[in-house]
Amino acid sequence: MTSPSSVQNSVSGPARVADVEEAVSLDELQLAARNHGMPLEALRYDVTPAGLHYLLVHYDIPFLDPATWRLAVTGKVTRELTIDLAALRAMPRQTRRVTFECAGNGRARLTPRPVSQPWLTEAVGTAEWTGVPLTAVLEEAGVLPDAVDVAFAGADHGIERGVEQDYERGLRLADAMDGEVLLADEMNGAPLPPQHGAPVRLVAPGWYGMAQVKWLQRITVLDRPFEGFQNVTAYRFKQRDESGDPVTRILPRALMMPPGFPDFMSRVRIVERGRHALSGRAWSGWGPITRVEVSTDGGTSWNDASLDPGDPDRSDRWAWRKWAFDWDALRDGPTELLCRATDQLGQVQPVEQPWNRQGMANNMVQRIPVLVRGS
Numbered sequence: 001m002t003s004p005s006s007v008q009n010s011v012s013g014p015a016r017v018a019d020v021e022e023a024v025s026l027d028e029l030q031l032a033a034r035n036h037g038m039p040l041e042a043l044r045y046d047v048t049p050a051g052l053h054y055l056l057v058h059y060d061i062p063f064l065d066p067a068t069w070r071l072a073v074t075g076k077v078t079r080e081l082t083i084d085l086a087a088l089r090a091m092p093r094q095t096r097r098v099t100f101e102c103a104g105n106g107r108a109r110l111t112p113r114p115v116s117q118p119w120l121t122e123a124v125g126t127a128e129w130t131g132v133p134l135t136a137v138l139e140e141a142g143v144l145p146d147a148v149d150v151a152f153a154g155a156d157h158g159i160e161r162g163v164e165q166d167y168e169r170g171l172r173l174a175d176a177m178d179g180e181v182l183l184a185d186e187m188n189g190a191p192l193p194p195q196h197g198a199p200v201r202l203v204a205p206g207w208y209g210m211a212q213v214k215w216l217q218r219i220t221v222l223d224r225p226f227e228g229f230q231n232v233t234a235y236r237f238k239q240r241d242e243s244g245d246p247v248t249r250i251l252p253r254a255l256m257m258p259p260g261f262p263d264f265m266s267r268v269r270i271v272e273r274g275r276h277a278l279s280g281r282a283w284s285g286w287g288p289i290t291r292v293e294v295s296t297d298g299g300t301s302w303n304d305a306s307l308d309p310g311d312p313d314r315s316d317r318w319a320w321r322k323w324a325f326d327w328d329a330l331r332d333g334p335t336e337l338l339c340r341a342t343d344q345l346g347q348v349q350p351v352e353q354p355w356n357r358q359g360m361a362n363n364m365v366q367r368i369p370v371l372v373r374g375s
C-alpha cells in the first residue's frame, strides 16, 4: 500500500543507493518500462533505426505543435531572438552521425546499486541528426563578451529529488561554440519523433546523453556558471554527499552483438561448437577508438579485434566504430565473452566496477555468458 507519507517521501526523497540484498523495485521497473534500451542485436546497424534507439525521458513527453513552436534566445546577447521552425529550417543545415549513450548506462550492475533508471549496458544508439549549427544561431544573436555559459531548456516539467523544474542543462560557452553542436529537427532523415525531442533538440557530439536537451524551447546565454539541478546536483561523480566533478564526455566502451540464441528467461546464449564471427561497436566521446580486445575465456586472456577503418572523410567521427573477431569455440560448456575498448587518449575500459553514487559513466566491460554445445 502506498500511504500519503510514502508518496511524500518518494516525491521529495534524496538520491539513494540500494541495500546490498535489495532487489530492483517497482519504481525502477516503472522507469525501465518507459525508458527502453537498444536491443543489442541492433548493434548490427551502422545507424540505429529510430524505434530501436535507446530512450530516456525524465518526466513526460511534452506535446509541442510545430506550427506554434518558438525557440527563444535570451540573456547576454546583443539581440534576443524568437525563431520559428520555418526560420530555423531556412538556415544552412548539416548532418552528423552521432552515438549517444546515457551517463547511467551500466548502473544496474553496480554493487551497491544506485536506485534510478536501471540500465544494464544497452542505453546507446547512433543516429543521423540534421539541423542548424548552434554557432550560427548564437552568432546571429551576438554573444556578449562577458558570457561564460549557455543554458538549454526543454518543454518538459517535473519534480526530481524535491526540486520542481523544467529539464534544463548548461554547457560552457566554449563547448557550445565548438562548431559541432546542432539544433536538430531531423533524425535519420525524418522529422524528430515525439520521444526524441520533436520538433527541435540539442545534439552535442561526444557528450553523455544528459547534454542532448530535447523539446528545446529556450537558450539563455549567462555571465555566470549555470547552476540548474541537472548540472549542479545530478550528473556528478560523487562517492558521498560532496558536490563532485561534473559528468561530461563519453568514456570508451565496446559492446558485442551476442552470438548464438538466447534462453528466454536468463538470456544465457547457446552457441554451437565451431567458428563464430563475433562483432560489435566501440566508441568514445574523447576521440577515435584505437583498440578493441576480446576475451572468450571470462577475462583470463585478451586478443585484438580488427577495427573498421571508418569513413575516410571522417564524417562518422562522432559515431561508433565496428569491430570483428573470429572465435573458435572448441570446448563444450559455459564461458563468458568480454570486449574492451581503448581510445586515442589511452583510456581503457575497466574490468572492475568504477563505483560512484549516481552510477555515472560506469564503463565496466560487458560480459556475455554463453553455453557452448556440440552440434
Ligand SMILES: Nc1nc2c(c(=O)[nH]1)N[C@H]1C(S)=C(S)[C@@H](COP(=O)(O)O)O[C@H]1N2
Residues within 6 Å of the ligand: 053, 054, 055, 056, 057, 058, 059, 100, 101, 102, 103, 125, 153, 154, 155, 156, 167, 195, 196, 197, 208, 209, 210, 211, 212, 213, 214, 215
Ligand atoms: N528535455 C529533456 N531532454 C533530455 C532528457 C529529458 O528528460 N528531457 N533526457 C536526457 C537524457 S538523460 C538522455 S540519456 C538523452 C536521451 O536521448 P534519447 O531519448 O533521444 O535517446 O536525452 C536527454 N535530453
Ligand SMILES: [Mo]
Residues within 6 Å of the ligand: 056, 101, 102, 103, 104, 209, 210
Ligand atoms: Mo541519460
